[in-house]
Amino acid sequence: MTVATVLEPKMPKCWRQETKPHKFCPGCGHGDILKALGTAIDELGIQDRVVFGCDIGCSLLSWDLFNCDSIQTHHGRTTPVMTGVKRARPDRICIAYMGDGGGYAIGSQHLVNAASRNEKILVIVANNVQYGMTGGQMAPTTLPGMKTETSPYGRDPESTGNPTLGPEMVAAITPDSAYVARGTMANLRQLTQMFKKALQNQIDGNGFSFVEALSACPTNWRTNAAKTWEFVEKEMTKYFKVGELKAPAKKEGQ
Amino acid sequence: MTLVDLDVVEPFYTLRPIKRELEAKGMTVIAWETRDTMGLGEAGTLIRGDMLWSLHREGDIVLDIGYGVEGSKTLNLLHGVGEQKDLRINAVINASRPMTASVDDIIEHVRALGRVDALINNTHLADETDIALIREGARLVSEAAQVLNLPVEATAADEKFRGSLTEDDVLGQPIRFLTRYMPRTFW
Amino acid sequence: MADKPIQGEKRMFMTGNEVCAYAALAANVDVMYGYPITPQNEIMHYWTRLAPKHNRTFLQTEDEISAGFTTCGGVMSGKRCFTATAGPGNTLMQEAMSMAEMMRIPAVFIIQQRGGPSTATVIYSQQEVTMTCFGANGEGLRVVYSTSSHQELFDYTIKSFNVAWKYRFPTFVLGDGYQAKMRESVTIYDPEARGIQMVDTYPLVGLPGMPGVDRDPAHLRNTYNTEEELYEVVKDLVDAYEKMAPEIVEHSTMECDDADVVILCHGIVSRAAIEAVRNLRAAGVKAGFFRPITLRPFAKDALRPIAEKAKKLLIVESSQGQFAKIVTDALYGLTTPMETIFKPGLGITSDEIVNKVKAMI
Known part of the structure; x- marks a missing residue:
């Protein structure tokens, strides 16, 4: 092994070299989450079968990230577009990638219905507790008391409810053949395993797969590296419990 | 003299369009080139590593951090902001x-x-x-x-x-x- | 806690979005409903900061479909309510807007146009003219003000609430991303200090008294059974709209009396056109300018004699002929030659207009 190969940043094979470095801010969770996804795609050897869909919001910057066929769709509509692809081409591995606004606000009806129909696609929601795209507004996942552009005096659960628990909701409305988990950018090894199981669940034709990934937005949180990690690891996990909620593979004793 | 466009509050008033003009006057301008951006206003205002490390440069550094409370909090993102004695x-x-x-x-x-x-x-x-x-x-x-x-x-x-x-x-x-x-x- | 958001009047330096939020406050608006979309976000940002200080409220909904319908619900409860959106959000909101047309719901919508089709850009265009004027399944029974400056954004936002509640048609302030984000000077004022009385609002549901005993219940619907029944309903809507039209239609003109070429445009493009007319006149070219302020209803009666008298017409817009369709519809039968500058999603300068007019004569 030469020194040069050791120093080369480790990039999943399915990432597109020509579009690197990617445009996510330093410390942004998207890069890490998509690296875990890329590793899972590599390890399963499915790069040529993947159709990747991304939403509006910072997730759209992944539109040319992979050497996979990709569609950047409308805000909240990535889930139905990927459902449409899958229904027309069941041999494709369809991944819908979005933020918490796309998943739990504007696209929530699609998430609920795709999950209820047990669509054989993988939906990934990057949860960074606010809207990064339009300047840091409140999201369904914003934590109580957190100040955002549209909750300048802090989120008040009395008037705006509590943070949306996406995987818990999906787990409640899917059959046992669905895979549902919440991972975090703070544990990429675990997140990669979750993506692998979720994709395998789709490959096996079992049913709906859903992974929420806790993510960071230091730019809109205005936090330095230490504060960012503290927030992801300590604050967010108080509301958003990391772990698998449904894992059909386990039941089959695999 | 280094100018740093760190305004993530109002990305519409930006150094991007006059970056080259200011550079021609001998200033260093740390800002995006418009052609290098993607999904302006839909993908958020993006920050680059050289912006966050800008306080480590020699000479005068002027930071546009945007207005209001959100603007002032942008300073938290800069590496070494706590140790900078000359910061005003x-x-x-x-x-x-x-x-x-x-x-x-x-x-x-x-x-x-x-x-x-x-x-x-x-x-x-x-x-x-x-x-x-x-x-x-x-x-x-x-x-x-x-x-x-x-x-x-x-x-x-x-x-x-x-x-x-x-x-x-x-x-x-x-x-x-x-x-x-x-x-x-x-x- | 200040009793009035604006005392008297004052000259201020503001962004267009900020102007809209202050105008809604000054107009005694009770509730804003909205969903984040660029370039209208700062209307929500300023509203959420200011509203609690004046006992007003805000709800961030899950999407624009919901923002449109929650606005309708608030209005039907007798409150002055509005929402603001753009582009794909305007598309989603068409559903609620059509219900507002059918049920005579005086909701106010502020639209800051961005580039299209689809998500496109967040910056600027005049590509939401057709959708804002005639969107959804309906007959375009809407009032649409196309503004060209911050002063107009302030004036017409206030006026929109009064027109909506006086005539009970959904009312739109049609701006664009440039107007939303630019900063310029504007006089903001308390409407009362200018002698503007806010039209009273009243509930359509939640009325006092026991329904069925003290009063008939309010049974509101937008579904009908037969073609004939619907026809009667829509005919009544159209009649009411046409009766209102002459009372509210607005336009402005400049140097049209002896003009060889009349420039037709709306919204922020008018600024370039006005400058172009000044420059052309200074160069001895007889140019004039006609601008509808209400795109719906359209100042057809004012435009036709001007267009008939002119030697040539030039339509200028930042879209591929959406405004031109409205104009040509109004001018049907006239034979005045017409040329166009269509630049979808792109700003237009006075020089471009000047050069075009010079090439036409």
Whole structure:
């Protein structure tokens, strides 16, 4: 092994070299989450079968990230577009990638219905507790008391409810053949395993797969590296419990 | 001299369109090139590593961190901001903006910003600005500064007032005459 | 807690979005409903900061479909309510807007146009003219003000609430990303200080008294059974709209009396056109300018004699003929030659207009 190969940043094979470095801010969770996804795609050897869909919001910057066929769709509509692809081409591995606004606000009806129909696609929601795209507004996942552009005096659960628990909701409305988990950018090894199981669940034709990934937005949180990690690891996990909620593979004793 | 575009509050007023012009004048400008961006306004305002490390450069560094409370918090993102002895944070006040139009409003606004070392009176109404308006701004900013126990660093005024506006007009504050580039910097 | 958001009047330096939020406050608006979309976000940002200080409220909904319908619900409860959106959000909101047309719901919508089709850009265009004027399944029974400056954004936002509640048609302020984000000077005022009385609002549901005993219940619907029944309903809507039209239609003109070429445009493009007319007149070219302020209803009666008298017409817009369709519809039968500058999603300068007019004569 030469020194040069050791120093080369480790990039999943399915990432597109020509579009690197990617445009996510330093410390942004998207890069890490998509690296875990890329590793899972590599390890399963499915790069040529993947159709990747991304939403509006910072997730759209992944539109040319992979050497996979990709569609950047409308805000909240990535889930139905990927459902449409899958229904027309069941041999494709369809991944819908979005933020918490796309998943739990504007696209929530699609998430609920795709999950209820047990669509054989993988939906990934990057949860960074606010809207990064339009300047840091409140999201369904914003934590109580957190100040955002549209909750300048802090989120008040009395008037705006509590943070949306996406995987818990999906787990409640899917059959046992669905895979549902919440991972975090703070544990990429675990997140990669979750993506692998979720994709395998789709490959096996079992049913709906859903992974929420806790993510960071230091730019809109205005936090330095230490504060960012503290927030992801300590604050967010108080509301958003990391772990698998449904894992059909386990039941089959695999 | 290094200029750093760290304004993630209002990305529409940006150094991008005049980046090359300023660089031709010998300044270092740390900002995106518009052609290198993607999904402006849909993908958020993106920050790059060289922006976050900008305080480690030699010479004078001017940071545009955007306005208001969210703007001032942008400083948290900079590496080494806590150890910088030379860092000076000036709150630029335009008393023609509705949220800083009275002494009380200016005080409330500046207090919300966190650390501020001095105020600058930049009261103007673009092309409609006259000396009476600048004078009134100097008075309001000065009164607010007294309550806040902060110095007034200067009054800023368009270059066209050189010769007609004097320090006597603005309570003895130093005057910084400005050449305005920003009207050309939309998006 | 200030009793009035704006005392008297004052000259201020503001962004267009900020102007809209202050105008809604000054107009005694009770509730804003909205969903984040660029370039209208700062209307929500300023509203959420200011509203609690004046006992007003805000709800961030899950999307624009919901923002449109929650606005309808608030209005039907007798409150002055509005929402603001753009582009794909305007598309989603068409559903609620059509219900507002059918049920005479005086909701106010502020639209800051961005580039299209689809998500496109967040910056600027005039590509939401057709959708804002005639969107959804309906007959375009809407009032649409196309503004060209911050002053107009302030004036017409206030006026929109009064027109909506006086005539009970959904009312739109059609701006664009440039107007939303630019900063310029504007006089903001308390409407009362200018002698503007806010039209009273009243509930359509939640009325006092026991339904069925003290009063008939309010049974509101937008579904009908037969073609004939629907026809009667829509005919009544159209009649009411046409009766209102002459009372509210607005336009402005400049140097049209002896003009060889009349420039037709709306919204922010008018600024370039006005400058172009000044420059052309200074160069001895007889140019004039006609601008509808209400795109719906359209100032057809004012435009036709001007268009008939002119030697040539030039339509200028930042879209591919959406405004031109409205104009040509109004001018049907006239034979005045017409040329166009269509620049979808792109700003237009006075020089471009000047050069085009010079080439036409």
